[in-house]
Amino acid sequence: MNDKKICVFCGSSDGNDSQITQAAIHLGELFAQRNITLVYGAAKIGVMGTIAKTMLDNNGSVIGIIPQFLKKKEVVHLGLTELITTQNMHERKLQMQEVSDGFIALPGGFGTLEELFEIITWLQLGLHTKPIGLLNVNGFYDDLLKMIETMVRKGFLSMKNYEMLLVDTSIENLLQKMEDFRTPRVPKWLKPERT
Incomplete structure (x- = not known):
């Protein structure tokens, strides 16, 4: 994934871990080491701000994307490589x-x-073909992963679609x-034609 742009979804709070x-x-x-550009929600607070500051401190490239109405409420990072302002949340995503x-x-x-769930739903529906990762830090997402396994077990999610979500505890x-x-070649709702 070197020389790519990766969007990171994360908290605007620091949490307590x-x-x-x-x-x-x-x-x-x-x-920054791999020349990966960070795309994120443009805040300078919380986990979001920590990643952006680390990138900029290491001469990395950071693109922030934020809707106009949140610029008044969130603490926007004004030192980014690029700041994109959108009309609303949907346009931001x-x-x-x-x-x-x-x-x-x-x-x-x-x-x-x-x-996370919107972008993986778009992948499931074939609206994009990009990889989606879940960094499970210190077991944070263990219960969520159990819930997703329940969706599979109860017949609401195929194992193939579950496996679209790439999970690891190590960023490397x-x-x-x-x-x-x-x-995957066949998105949800689309069945291969029979010959």
């Missing part, structure tokens, strides 16, 4: 999808989960999985 902060710093350092070569979710709250391993990712 220092391992998450350390993971954010490590991710920022690794992105569409811009993130269009400019990015892949996506990684770090720990966060409702917003992080909403972004996760990036390798994203590099190796091959898009």
Whole structure:
């Protein structure tokens, strides 16, 4: 995934687990070393701000994307390589999808989960073909992964679609999985034609 643009979904709060902060710093350092451009939600606070600051401190490139109405509420990072302002949240996510070569979710709250599930739904429906990773720092996403396994067990999600979500506890391993990712040929609802 070197020389790519990767969108990172994560919290605008710091949380209370220092391992998450350390993971954010490590991710920022690794992105900068590999010339990976960070695409994110443009805040200078929380886990979001930690990654952006680490990137900029290591001469990395950072693209922030934020809707106009949040510029008044969030603490916007004004020192980014590029700042894109959108009209609304949907346009923000569409811009993130269009400019990015892949996506990684770090720990966060409702917003992080909403972004993760929308982008993986778009992959499931064949609206894009980009890899999506989940960095499971210190077991943060263990319960969510159990819930997704329940979706499979109860027949609401196919195993093939579950496996579209690339999961690891190591950012290096996760990036390798994203590099190796091959898009499934048959998206949800589309069945191969019988000959």
